[in-house]
Amino acid sequence: MKLLMIDDDTGLCELLSEYLTAQGFQIECAHNGEQGLKQALEQEYALILLDVMLPKLDGFEVLKQLRQKKLTPVIMLTAKGEDFDRIFGLELGADDYIPKPFNHRELLARVKAIARRIEHITSLANTSSNKLTVNNIVINLAAREAYVDEHPLSLTGTEYEVLALLVKHAGEVVSKEQISEEVLGRRLASFDRSIDMHVSNIRKKIAEFNNAERIKTMRGTGYVFIQGE
């Protein structure tokens, strides 16, 4: 499984490749935004680790340009505590973020969560086409695609997972904790807004084609995908 790390800290890149190689991953490094974006567009990676502060092209810009062409999963490496950074990153379509300086075990857990997801897809792709339809939303589990009134939605990996989870449990309240554990592979930290950000992105994308409210917020508990009109 091939990963790309875009970070100008060469020392960290070396250590991280050593660590992840030992865990059975293949890792490539790019040390500035421009080169990183080029590599990300030319080659297929299972996951991109993207730093925010980068020379030539900053992390947000790389993400914005990448998302116009590709939905490769992206984990942003943000400076700890800077709320604005992570929310902005999630709005641009990052799948998750890890605050720097991170713990190596935490990083591994996130990478593995995404790897598991990809394995899961390949196993599904082999089985017969598996579709979920609720109201006017269709989820093609095999192709990992979602449609609203037959229009395909361009969702990031995480957004797709969140929507699929909600549709699977249509009519039931799915707690944020559950979403975080199943989709991001981590426990929800207190006052973490990332699930809300992902859901808000999904809502925006659905609203491009259909204005009916599909995902309802249950305050303090979680979200419900509305079944029936």
Next chain:
Amino acid sequence: MSLSKGSNKTLFSWLKHPQHFLFFKIFVWFWLTVIGTITALVFLSNIATNQVSCENLHGPMLKNLQYTAKGIERMALKHNKSITEILTHPRRAKRKLLYLNSDQPDHSLSSRVPSSEIDLSLLNFTKNMSPQIIFTEYYQAFGPIKINLPEGQFYLYEIDENHQPPFFIRLKLMPIWLKVIIALLASLTLSFIFSRNLIAPINHLKQAAIKLSDGDLTARAEIDPNRQDELAVLGRDFNSMATQLEQLISAQKRLLADISHELRSPLTRLKMATGLAQMQTPEENQTYLLRIEKEANQLDKMIADVLQVSRLEAKSQALSLHQQSLQIIIDHVLNDAQFEAKQTHKQLLVNGNLNIDIHCDESLIASALENVLRNAIKYSEKNITITLSLSDAIYIEICDDGPGVEPQNLTKLCEPFFRQSDARDRTSGGTGLGLAIAKNAIAAHAGSLTLHNKQPSGLCVRIALPLDKQQ
């Protein structure tokens, strides 16, 4: 040489630009005040108790009067007319009122009946004087001119009924109470302008100094740029001092933030390297690596705290505001604190609740409460009391039953890295930034965090959050 030159300059420079010197201002204003007072006093003492004042008559007016007197004498002697006839002659009666005063009051005559306001008896005392202009409240008289007529000796006065006396005379004729009031008002106004002029820059300076000492480093004294005296110079010096202070403090804060930020990259690598080392080291030799990891985490926490404080102090923290139930935030923090307290065999007692929605950055409010609670748990003996109440504002009071804080240290407690014991013992853990974060986080929500000691012992932290902003 240069010394004497310098002293010459200071000795005589005030002669060139006297308005630049406060001494001169005080001197001139005081002088003016004294002059004003004296003038007022002279005025007051000058007032005769009567309502009359007079001056010697000379020039054309006198000649005119003498001519009139001669005319009357001639008429009486040559044409044998009675005095009444002369005076009531239509040609005369049309002109100014003439008054012939006799030594016997009953024989006094006038050309017309004067209006009731005119009191001619006031003129009696001037009979033995040379011709005068006589000012009274309601009229002006010229005279006397002695006239000898067959009927006896008379004193001729010409009376100008409609004439308003000149300004100074009017002043003189003013009633005493009015004079006192005017003198009072004048000196009052003068002194007021004087003192205000003197005190205004001092007041501006005082207000700026108070603001500055309260931590508002942008406070400056308002000084009129055209003013050049000592006070203006002092004010400008104060302002440049404040600017210097502001730059130094912000440079120091920025340095702290920059250093902390730069420390992060090597720290990330350190953690990563530790992780690698842990992978390659057999289980039984992990002790030191675990220690390194723990210390690295401590360092990480301190850096994060420093950065948060400096961001909050610089107000550059972007607040992510949400409508949230305060009780949910409090419960969340209390759950963690309960767990922490149990481990050290202490007890959390909660009174009241706050079922109110507030518009806030929940993670900031939570971290403020967390830091205050952690502090309280650390220093308490047995119990920590949390009182939640809602009146004109939201109040959260967290009290411990520990040793409390020396009163002079109460305000310093919220300064970064302040520790009560000078030994800076680290046994209690923490970074010394908890209360600073809490105070700044509450301040970012326009609230306040105050500390006070409780009887018999213990420290209370009182957090107040405004209501109006939330709704």
